[in-house]
Amino acid sequence: MSARRAGADRGGPDVDAVLDELYATPPPDFVSRRAERAAAARTAGRAEDARRIRAARRPTRAAWAANLLRQGRPEESGRFLELGEALREAHRGLDAAALKELSAQRRRVVAALSRQAAGLADEAGYRLSEAAQREVESTLRAVLADPEAAGQWAGGRLESSLTPPSDFAAAPGPAAPPARRRKPEREPEPRDELAERRRRRHDERLAAARQAAEEAGERLRERRAEHADAEAARHRAADEDDRAMGRVTDAERRLAEAREEAARAGRTRRHAEEAARTAGDALAGADRLAREAERAAARLEQGR
Structure with missing residues (x-):
């Protein structure tokens, strides 16, 4: 039995649907939504579903927007995967x-889809930075160039952005007609392939550094949100403790x-x-005296 069917048979929401929902959730709301969904699965007795939900990692802002695009524009996304x-x-x-022809189409489609992703993020209330x-x-671009990247994006659950391979070169243009040869004043310098490779490596490192910085910023914001939640819980606990x-x-x-x-009541009782x-003692004495007086009167009556 599949995890999807098992979750449905136990009366709970499909765990895959929950994960799809989480990865389309704005990053600032991800942690609280994940905790809520995991708790619901655990309460319903679906421990494995709860474990999978807790294992979900919060996506970066860019990865979230890419997930929104994949889930929110399935037809355009499907055609984009076919183009790749x-x-x-x-x-x-x-x-x-x-x-x-395909490279020209690639540039147009990448630009159009990236604008759609930014629009979806804006509609969700979170504008994308440059x-x-x-x-x-x-x-x-990585989805077009790399089948593994295409498979990751097709799942709609990216945690971080993807980088295209550096060897996926642009389409070659038509061959240029040979120029008339004339003796130059000096021979032209050959293309500096080493400098080109260094430039590509620099661009890759720069892209990786930007991605790492974005992810670090997202983690910092997540830690701050968790710290704020913990502080609020601490204040609530302190207030409850004071009460x-x-x-x-x-x-x-x-x-x-x-x-x-x-x-006081004990002392009053003892006095009473x-x-x-x-x-009681006085009553007993009075009763004794009364009986003695009655007997004396009776004797006097008999002797009269």
């Missing part, structure tokens, strides 16, 4: 004409008063018991 397959096939076959927008474009201590103090005061009142014994 065609472009990679043209590269494998070294079809210059097809490469030229750096995040560039990372979305980098992710889309509880106040109730304890009131209870101790009432207990002391009750003990003092019980002591002592008075009752004294009155």
Whole structure:
């Protein structure tokens, strides 16, 4: 039985649907939504679903926008994935004409889809920064160039942006006509391939550094949000502790008063018991005297 069917049979939401929802959730709301969904799965007795939900990592702002695009524009996304397959096939076959046409289409589609991703993010209430927008474009170019990247984006659950391989070159243009040869004053310098490789490596490192900085910023914001939640919980606990201590103090005061009142009542009872014994003794003496007086009167009546 699949995880999707198992979750449905137990009456809970499909865990894959929950994960899709999480990765389309704005990053600032991700942690609280994840905790809520994991708790619901755990309460429903779906421990494995709860574990999978807790294991979900918060996406960067750019990865979230790419997920929104994949989930919110399925038809355009499907055509984009097909374009990537065609472009990679043209590269494998070294079809210059097809490469030229597909590469031009690639630039237009990447630009259009990145704008759609930014629009979806804006509709969700979170505008993309220029750096995040560039990372979305980098992710889309990686999807076209790399089948593994295409598979990751197709799942709609990216955690970070993707980088296209450096060897996925642009489509070659038509061959230039040979120039008339004339003797130059000096021989032209050959193309500096080493400098080109260094430039590519620098660009890759720069893109990686920007991505790392964006992810670090997202983690910092997440830690700040968690710290703020913890501080709020601490303040609530402190307030509750103060209230509880106040109730304890009131209870101790009432207990002391009750003990003092019980002591007074005990003393009153002892006094009353002592008075009752004294009155009882007096009553017994009076009764004895009364009986003696009656007997004396009776004797006098008989002797008269």
